[in-house]
Amino acid sequence: MRIPVDTLRLANGLFVTLSEDHTAPIVAVNLWYHVGSANERAGRTGFAHLFEHMLFQGSENVGSNEHFELVQRAGGTLNGSTWLDRTNYFETVPSNQLALALWLEADRMGRLLPAMTQQKLDTQRDVVKNERRWSVDNQPYGSWWERLPALAFPEDHPFHHSLIGSMEDLSAASLDDVATFFATYYTPDNAVLSIAGDFDPAEARRLVEQMFGSIPRGRGKPPLPSMDVPPHFGGPKREVVEDDVMLPRLFLAFRSPLFGSDDYYAASVAGAVLGMRKGSRLHRTLVRDRQVANDAGAFTFDLTKGSDLLVVDVTARPEVSAEALEREVAREIDRMHRDGVTDEEVERAIALIETDFVAAMQSASERADQLSRFATYFGDPSLVNEQADRYRAVTAERVTAFARERLGPDNRASLVYVPKGDGRGERDEGRVTAVQGMGAAS
């Protein structure tokens, strides 16, 4: 399966990717801005995401509630999301509404600030604080989102701090911050625009040039501090969190090769061997055979700077203690670290990954997002067509080499949730007892 990929770069630096598909009269528009929580300054955690909310508050020619309304009235779907190193905005619309989608994106890229008011900022600040309560504070295990990166990256590292942000920092965000962030990061030369689906290429190029061409290039963005970290944690790290939960749960992270590197694909397959679907090692041994876990999975963060993280996520059965769960998981990790994986396991993992990829690429929105992703990270959207081959090139030897290199005891960070009152170690003021360097398990 290959999808067509064409590109275009405007004089102001905007990189555009185009992928035609006329099977249905719909088109996806997708913008990646190369800015995320990593770019936040001290004292402004959560700002990249709060700013994302502000982009739906109208722009010079778009009223307060209009952005959503215009797209929905056109029969479209839309949203945005913020990640550690990027922010994206996307809509899928009937193909006769392509111009509207592009115009809305261009108006907010070029002319956002005239629509910004203190009242809008205050309201979105409240909305985001409620998003934090909903997804982190009032959700069992919800704090893993901020605790795991904090455990896995050193304190001054751009990936260390909370993406959703602290209540204090959200309270401190000002309209000046909005103006500065906009001028610094929301510029055409820091963005990729992708269009996928049913469009006429000449018409799309003309619209893009007309709507985005006059937006001035940025003045460059401040360099991030060094992202480099050693490939291993240098010893086991461990944090125990007493939370309002009923069952212990372990997040076990490993530093792993950067997204897009050759070794990434071996790491990704190792993650699938460990935790993808019911035939994976962790599910087979811990959920099915030994019945010590209620659920088991694994995933990668897909980071392209510093280090990626491979994370194993296992929830205990009611009668199983956190220590026992950690021991059981460590046994499986040790086994893979020591003995590697088989051809059959790799074949299973790659087959599942390939089907998921093909099924996902049926959607115009997914195509556009992948094009933006590879264009943003590597300047080459056609890499989307190489993903299946890169996975197929992964051998058991390479996965075994990865396991030997990265799954050892010196590269494990454990975030352990235990039901309140079950905490080992002392309880201090808060709910958290952080015990670093105690030895993950075994």
Add this chain to the structure above:
Amino acid sequence: MSGERSSPAAGAAGTSATRPSSLSPRPSPGAPRPYQFPRFERRRLPNGLGLVVASVSKLPVVTVLAVVEAGASTDPEGHEGLAQLTARTLVEGTAELEGAALTDRLERLGTALDASADWDAAVARMTVLSSRLAEAFALMGSVLMSPSLPEREVQRLKAERLADLLQLRAEPRGLADEMFDRFAYAPTARYARPEGGSDRSVQAITRDDVARFYAARYRPAGTTLVVAGDVTPDAVERLALDTFGQWAGAQAEPAPPSDAPAPVGRRVHVVGKEDAAQSELRIGHVGLPRAHPAFFPAVVMNALLGGLFSSRINLNLREAHGYTYGARSEFDWRRGAGPFVVSTAVQSDVTDAAARETLKEIDRMRDEPVSAEELSLATSYLDGVFPIRYETTAAIATALANLVIYGLPEDYFDSYRAKVRAVTAADVQDVARRHLRPDALQLVVVGDPAVVRDPLEALAFGPVTVYDAEGRPVG
């Protein structure tokens, strides 16, 4: 990678420094290009097995759903959760293959067979590359026709369900949904109890119950295979004959839905979660069955009330007041009357205010007709978004499964957009007046009683009762 935060949003107008760049006028749409929902064919094998096939050849992938007349509504009294447990046990081994080996065979074909039961049907589903369809199809056949239903896996899956129920006690969203059902329906109604069963009913289920339920309900005449993707109807019929041709058994009767509403007026139910960072709020009552003649007006009305981002409830609670990250209303469409419910999570100290605003919006929908402008937001959205809903084989197959489960007319998808556009402002107000019933609303809050109880009493909505996380009254 999961783990992204999504947002959306809006406010007033103001000024600030801007970049000089040219204005371009708002574009108007071109002529819409035609769209047809994928053509599909229905066939039936001599043993009664139904086939629905849509050829969609965009990418080399196929989705297969086996839809069986064995949903949670057919659970025997006292054994709620049996339908779900039976569906999940199906994929734990067959006469020829032990469970782990079966999983391995399927996953090495790049697919996974997931089986579960919702209220109206049990569904086994898989998406597979078309080159591997035949092998995967044969495995799906043995799962449906000769599952071994091993004792050990029945006990394990029971234990996993019990662990899930335990987790729910500390999970405010799921707990609020479960408690809402419990308070909105009569205690004897099946819909009052969780689809997957409660602690007690799941404990009571034995392997023999599973085997008996399977034997009674998994029959060719009560099963339809829905296939969408890169395959022809003839090829599917050949595969189905080869695989399922010898399967025998008469059709089991569908169970009548059990959807009696709670026999009381308005009540406030506070499910206590001390120190909760937020209140999970549910406001609603028993809604309408899927086959109700007012389906289209109800869908349009709900879109305007709380179905869309730009709906009244979301704009009020989120964009005007900043009480919440989001608020929505929905009709849960089932064969019986599923719930109509408004769901949101709000800052604890505005729980009463959020409830008051929601009630106001429900009243306003009943009291005044919507403007033509507002009506067209919902109708043009539902009309325009229609093709976007069916981009994938999984989405097409799921839509066709609903056709089967709810007995919708053959031209349902072809006439959908016209029926949406035909809904008038009078229809919307009429459906709101008849089917939004302020006197029957139940208000459920999972939150901190110390913060929310007094303000909710002061709201004077109805008597307030406080419960623990198991639903036992404590005050």
